[in-house]
Amino acid sequence: MAHAQTDYYVPHGSHWPIVGSIGLFTTAVGAAMFLNDKFGPWMLYAGLAIIIFMMFGWFGTVINESLSGMYNQQVDHSFRQGMMWFIFSEVMFFAAFFGVLFYARNLSVPWLLGMGSGLTTHEVLWSGYNQAWPTNGPADVGGDFHPMGAWGIPALNTLLLLSSGVTITLAHWALKSGERKKLVMWLAATVLLGATFLGFQAYEYIHAYHEMNLTLHTGIYGSTFFMLTGFHGLHVTIGTIMLLVILLRCMKGHFSADEHFGFEAVAWYWHFVDVVWLGLFIFVYVL
Amino acid sequence: MSSATAIHDAHDDHGPSKGIMRWITTTNHKDIGTLYLIFALIMFMIGGAMAMIIRAELFQPGMQLVDPAFFNQMTTVHALVMIFGGVMPAFTGLANWLIPMMIGAPDMALPRMNNWSFWILPFAFTMLLSTLFMNGGGPAAGWTMYPPLVLQTGDAFPFMILSIHMMGISSIMGSINVIVTIMNMRAPGMTLMKMPLFVWTWLITAYLLIATMPVLAGAVTMLLTDKFFGTSFFSAAGGGDPVLYQHVFWFFGHPEVYILILPAFGIISQIIPTFARKPLFGYSSMVYATASIAFLSFIVWAHHMFTVGMPTAGELFFMYATMMIAVPTGVKVFNWVSTMWRGSMTFETPMLFAIAFVFLFTIGGFSGLMLAIAPADFQYHDTYFVVAHFHYVLVSGAVFSIMAAAYYWMPKWTGHMYDEKLGKIHFWLSAISMNVLFFPQHFLGLAGMPRRIPDYSVQFTGFNQISSIGGFVFGLSQVLFCYIVYKTIKGGQPATDNVWEGAHGLEWTLPSPPPYHSFIEAPAVK
Numbered sequence: 001m002a003h004a005q006t007d008y009y010v011p012h013g014s015h016w017p018i019v020g021s022i023g024l025f026t027t028a029v030g031a032a033m034f035l036n037d038k039f040g041p042w043m044l045y046a047g048l049a050i051i052i053f054m055m056f057g058w059f060g061t062v063i064n065e066s067l068s069g070m071y072n073q074q075v076d077h078s079f080r081q082g083m084m085w086f087i088f089s090e091v092m093f094f095a096a097f098f099g100v101l102f103y104a105r106n107l108s109v110p111w112l113l114g115m116g117s118g119l120t121t122h123e124v125l126w127s128g129y130n131q132a133w134p135t136n137g138p139a140d141v142g143g144d145f146h147p148m149g150a151w152g153i154p155a156l157n158t159l160l161l162l163s164s165g166v167t168i169t170l171a172h173w174a175l176k177s178g179e180r181k182k183l184v185m186w187l188a189a190t191v192l193l194g195a196t197f198l199g200f201q202a203y204e205y206i207h208a209y210h211e212m213n214l215t216l217h218t219g220i221y222g223s224t225f226f227m228l229t230g231f232h233g234l235h236v237t238i239g240t241i242m243l244l245v246i247l248l249r250c251m252k253g254h255f256s257a258d259e260h261f262g263f264e265a266v267a268w269y270w271h272f273v274d275v276v277w278l279g280l281f282i283f284v285y286v287l
Numbered sequence: 288m289s290s291a292t293a294i295h296d297a298h299d300d301h302g303p304s305k306g307i308m309r310w311i312t313t314t315n316h317k318d319i320g321t322l323y324l325i326f327a328l329i330m331f332m333i334g335g336a337m338a339m340i341i342r343a344e345l346f347q348p349g350m351q352l353v354d355p356a357f358f359n360q361m362t363t364v365h366a367l368v369m370i371f372g373g374v375m376p377a378f379t380g381l382a383n384w385l386i387p388m389m390i391g392a393p394d395m396a397l398p399r400m401n402n403w404s405f406w407i408l409p410f411a412f413t414m415l416l417s418t419l420f421m422n423g424g425g426p427a428a429g430w431t432m433y434p435p436l437v438l439q440t441g442d443a444f445p446f447m448i449l450s451i452h453m454m455g456i457s458s459i460m461g462s463i464n465v466i467v468t469i470m471n472m473r474a475p476g477m478t479l480m481k482m483p484l485f486v487w488t489w490l491i492t493a494y495l496l497i498a499t500m501p502v503l504a505g506a507v508t509m510l511l512t513d514k515f516f517g518t519s520f521f522s523a524a525g526g527g528d529p530v531l532y533q534h535v536f537w538f539f540g541h542p543e544v545y546i547l548i549l550p551a552f553g554i555i556s557q558i559i560p561t562f563a564r565k566p567l568f569g570y571s572s573m574v575y576a577t578a579s580i581a582f583l584s585f586i587v588w589a590h591h592m593f594t595v596g597m598p599t600a601g602e603l604f605f606m607y608a609t610m611m612i613a614v615p616t617g618v619k620v621f622n623w624v625s626t627m628w629r630g631s632m633t634f635e636t637p638m639l640f641a642i643a644f645v646f647l648f649t650i651g652g653f654s655g656l657m658l659a660i661a662p663a664d665f666q667y668h669d670t671y672f673v674v675a676h677f678h679y680v681l682v683s684g685a686v687f688s689i690m691a692a693a694y695y696w697m698p699k700w701t702g703h704m705y706d707e708k709l710g711k712i713h714f715w716l717s718a719i720s721m722n723v724l725f726f727p728q729h730f731l732g733l734a735g736m737p738r739r740i741p742d743y744s745v746q747f748t749g750f751n752q753i754s755s756i757g758g759f760v761f762g763l764s765q766v767l768f769c770y771i772v773y774k775t776i777k778g779g780q781p782a783t784d785n786v787w788e789g790a791h792g793l794e795w796t797l798p799s800p801p802p803y804h805s806f807i808e809a810p811a812v813k
Contacts (some may be wrong), residue, residue, distance in 0.1 A: 008472075010394045010804070013304055013312030017403035024453055025322035025410035032414075032445035035515050058399070077471045078396040085463045089501045096505030096535055100520060108528035117598060125523075137526030141519050216516050223518035228507070 007072040009065065016058040016188055018218050023050030059245075063262070067254065076261055083265045087272050088159045090235070094276050097231065101283060102222045105133050109220065112138060136219025146212040148225065150174055150285035153204045157197050158281050161236075164193035168243075168267050180250070187247045190270070194240035201233050239273045242266045303463075303803060310406035311406070314398035315803060316383045317700075323380025323692035324693075328769065330372030330412065331686075335762050336522035337365035340500045342724075345706045348745050359427035360419060366430035370547065371454045372412050374681065377689045378550040379404070384490050384700060386465065388794035388801065389483045391474025393808045395810035396467040411453035413670040418443035424684050429739060431540065434532050435523040438514050439682060445515070448507045455500040462500075474793070476812035477574065483792050487574050488553030491581045495542045495549070498585075503539040506532060530595055537588035545584040548680060549577060551688030552619060555641050557792070558695050559623050562638035563630025564789040569622040574798050576622075583612045592628075602661045609659035613652065620649055635787075636710035640691035641684060645717045651679030654729065669739075672732025683718075688718070690768065697775050698782035702800035705775040711769060716764035723757030 027047030033039040067069065071079075107116075112129060114122030122129070129138035134147040148154070171186035206227075208214040216226045246266045249255065255263050303309045303318065313319060327348045340361050344352050353361070367704075383401065387394055395401045418425040423441015426432070431449075440447065469482070469490045509532070512518040517526020521532045552573075560567045567573065589597060589605040597605075623645050632638070654676040658664050665674060690713075698704050727750035732738075743751065782799040793812070797805050 008393055010398055011314050013314055014399045015312050017399060018311050019405050020403055021406040024407060024456070025414070028414060028449035028453060029446070033317050033443040033447050035511075036442050038442075040743070057679050074471060078467050080395055081470055082400075082463050085466055085497055086459075087498045089459050089463075093505055096502040096538075099538070100505075100509070100531060100535065101532050103534065104527065108523075108531060109526050111528075112523060112526065117596075135526045137519055137522070137524050139524035141522075141525035142517075179514065216512070216518055219519045221510075223512070223520050223525070223527065226654045227512065227518065227520075237354035 008074050009070045009072070011065075016054055016061065019050065019218065020054040021056070022044075023047050023054050026050055048141050062064070063249070066262070074113045075257070078267070079261050083268060087268060089278075090175070090272065094228075094231070094279075097224070098279065101228065104220045104224060109133055109135055136221055140219075142215060142218035142222060143213055144217045145214045145222070147221065148204070148208060148212070148214060148285060150281070153200050154281060157200050158277065160193050160197045160200070161274050161277050164190045164197070165271060167193060168270055172263070172267060175250075175255060175260055175263060176257050180253075184247065184250055187243065187250055191240060191243045191247055194236060194243060194270075198233065198236055198240065201229070201236075205208040225284060229281055232273070232280055235273050235276070239266070239270050242269060293513040302333035312402070312745075314394070314402055316387050316395045316401065316802070317396070317801070317805075319395075319401050319405050320380045320383030320385075321700075323376045323408075325382060326405070326408060327373050327377035327689075329379060330368050330376065331749075332765065332769070333416070334365050334373055335765060337361045337368070338758065339762050341365065342755040343741070345574070345751050346755040347752075348743050348748055350742060353741070355593070355741045356424055356427060359429075359739065361427040362739050363426050363429055364366050364415070364419065367411070367415060367426075367451075369681075370430065370543070371451075372408070372415075374547050374685045374689070375458065376405075376408060378489075378492070378547075378685075379458075379465075381485075381550065381554070381689070381692055381696075382461075382465055385696065385794060386468055386486055387472070388490060388797060388805055389486050389792055390469065390472060390477050391793050391806045391812065392468060392472035393804060393807050395464050396472050397464050400460050401464050404457050404464065407453050407457040411450045411457065414446050414450040414453070418446045421446070431533075431536060432510065433536075434510060434513065434529050437510060445511065448484045448511045450721075451507050452504055455504045458496050458500050465489055465493040466497070473813050474806065474809040480574070481812065483553075484556035484567065484573055484577075485550070485553035488549045488556075491577050492546050492549045495546050495581055495584065499539040499542040499546075502535060503543075506535040506539065509535070530592070532591065533592050533595060538585075540591065541588040542584040544677075544680070545580060547685050548648075549581065551579060551644070551685050554688045554692045554695075555623060555644050558637050558641040558691055559626050559645075561695075561787050561791070562635060562641070563627045563632050565626055565630045566621065566791075567623035569618070573622055576618040579615040579641050581610060583608060583615070587612065590659055590661075590664070594663045594668045606659055606661040611658065613656055616652055620645060623626050635694075636705070636707060636714050637691045637695035637763075639711065639714045639718075640694065643714070644687045645692065647679055647683030647687070647718075647721070651676055651681075651684055655680065667732060669737055670732035671728040671736045671738055674738050675725050675728035675732060678728070682725065683721055684706055687717075687721075690714075693768075693772065695787075696794075697772070698786045699794060699799050699801065701776050701779075702782055702798075703775050703777075703779035704782050704786075705771055705779065709767065709771050709774075713764055713767050716767070717761060720757045720760035720764060724754055724761050725757070727751075727754045727757075736789045 024047070027044055030039070030041065030043030030045070030047050034041045034044050109132065110116065111118030112122065112126055113132065126138035136142050136145060167186045167189045171183050171190060174182035174186060195265065214225070215222055243266055248262055290295045297650055303315065310318060310322060340353060341358065344358055383395065386392075421442040423443060425443050426437065426440050426447045428437035428440065438444075438447070469486055473482070509518065509520040513520055513522065519527040521527050523529070556567055556573060562629070587605055587609045589601060590609045593602060593605070658673065658676055694705055694710055731747055731750050731754075734747065736743055784798055785795050786799060793810055796810065
């Protein structure tokens with residue numbers, strides 16, 4: 001490895017991608033058959049198990065390669081840029097659902113109410129309909145419901161996620177100054193805050209379903225509410241698992257003050273989840 | 288050139304592993320490029336067979352060969368297979384083969400992920416194609432999957448949605464790899480504005496893919512929850528709106544059509560200078576034009592929806608924004624023509640396809656301009672005029688550029704020259720039959736023949752028969768293409784390193800075929 005360019009690590013053949021493909025395929029076919037009521041969910045679970053197995057193996061390989069110093073700075077740049085573009089794709093995924101929320105609130109529901117060019121439609125089809133946002137539509141889909149307020153659990157959850165953004169930054173500073181104990185402490189605090197957020201959200205959902213008759217079936221309000229907060233919750237779950245893995249790695253002594261891309265990638269992801277939540281809090285809960 | 292070659296040979300110590308596992312576990316950009324290209328060719332033939340069924344049914348008015356439900360499945364699955372299985376993987380295959388060689392990189396930046404990007408596809412298309420044999424048949428609501436019609440799909444429904452998710456995952460990973468490779472792996476001296484245009488167009492395409500595939504994922508996810516989990520996104524009864532789906536879909540769908548053509552622009556911009564023996568006219572304007580097209584592609588989506596009901600201000604905005612795309616596209620066509628102006632031109636097969644591209648793509652561009660006029664579109668919408676338009680840009684545009692690329696770089700990839708005589712026969716058969724196939728469809732559309740209908744009024748018979756005959760000839764010509772590819776892989780006159788007299792660029796400094804690992808040592812770019 002005498003030449004600078006030779007140092008760019010190009011791995012030899014890997015069987016993890018094909019395991020991942022089989023996992024994805026099994027998951028997708030299992031889910032589709034489950035939705036068609038053709039088959040129990042076991043194939044879906046088997047697929048997910050294969051994907052988890054693949055992730056253990058693949059990430060394990062990468063961690064070992066990283067620890068044995070096979071990655072130079074250029075490889076590190078590739079990982080960073082790759083993670084940034086992945087997060088950008090996630091941003092666009094959420095953008096689609098935010099777009100739906102804006103469209104429903106500002107265009108399609110007002111049209112149903114007879115505004116703009118919707119007057120005849122309103123008179124002919126939905127003349128009795130006068131319920132502005134939050135609404136479950138002219139057919140009262142899902143029945144009477146209570147909309148979710150902003151200043152109980154959601155506000156608390158905002159506080160939790162914002163604090164977790166602070167704690168992960170404190171953990172990062174500790175890592176950079178080589179204070180391993182502080183690092184582990186702040187990182188554990190971040191995991192705890194994430195898990196608490198999820199616990200509150202689960203409570204909120206149960207409350208919505210049982211006390212407020214607010215469900216996925218509650219017209220466009222319920223659809224956008226649960227789709228946005230649900231996908232966000234899923235991402236918080238994934239983020240929390242990622243944080244947990246990083247915490248375990250920190251406890252094992254991985255990462256140095258200079259080289260800790262794995263840590264930073266998870267931190268970026270966590271901040272992304274945080275920012276999405278702020279959007280949710282404003283547009284789904286407050287406004 | 289020769290010194291670079293010597294170093295490769297010295298470092299070429301680990302070749303590919305043996306047997307089938309080479310292809311399944313490979314992390315090599317050339318192997319993965321080959322896999323993508325072969326996969327694309329197979330999908331092109333499968334999608335083509337579906338087109339043959341469509342044209343056979345439309346040979347005469349009345350119902351002949353297939354029942355209407357199956358006809359609709361053919362139009363739907365033909366489109367999905369050609370777009371996601373044919374053109375996109377073919378371009379990704381070309382990107383894999385060429386980008387590392389063009390920018391002087393040892394491989395793609397993330398080689399394992401590169402493998403995964405490819406190996407998701409065969410599974411995704413197994414899922415999609417298997418729907419044709421399910422209860423209720425395959426998806427039949429058109430590739431755009433508009434609700435509420437698409438929600439009537441039978442057992443195929445969740446399979447279709449989830450296979451699209453898998454294709455999306457594959458595309459996003461592939462695009463991340465392309466961007467990171469271009470941004471991080473260029474040889475010293477290869478500044479952005481020195482990159483070959485194929486690399487530039489792919490960089491911008493990859494950006495479009497990362498920005499839009501997640502939106503498609505969101506759109507089809509909402510279809511899935513509307514059908515199975517009781518949401519009301521696209522149901523007015525619950526306060527939703529079926530038109531909302533069309534907005535979300537086309538926010539993906541319009542950039543998608545540029546995803547299908549920008550790499551073609553790159554290919555043509557590589558080929559024309561070679562055979563005109565002149566540098567590309569207006570290199571930097573080509574780069575800026577590509578970027579402008581990409582930007583505009585995000586603000587024109589509703590021109591697919593002029594007739595669905597939109598405020599007048601919306602119709603006007605989307606009309607003018609769409610027409611604006613003609614400006615950067617015009618810059619491109621002007622530059623290609625100017626490159627040829629007073630060049631020492633020769634007309635080998637890749638150049639023939641490239642020149643046909645410039646002519647025929649421009650026809651597709653002009654009919655697009657007609658469709659952009661909102662009041663006129665009320666007449667053209669959902670007629671065969673639209674079918675003619677997008678087949679001019681996708682067949683004589685995207686597909687011809689892929690054919691051109693295959694002939695142009697195959698000698699480099701395989702080390703063998705293709706059979707020039709057969710190549711020329713393939714070109715003339717394709718170019719003529721393509722026009723016989725699609726030109727009459729303009730007339731059919733203007734006369735009012737709707738698309739996606741298996742039957743038609745008798746006055747449309749003549750043009751439909753001409754079109755079908757063109758279709759059959761075009762289909763058969765592609766069998767010849769498969770034979771030419773096979774023959775070139777198997778043998779043929781050895782290709783020189785430079786292959787083409789006027790070819791410039793790093794890939795031509797490598798031997799033909801290039802060693803398994805190219806540019807382990809970064810070449811110097813002046």
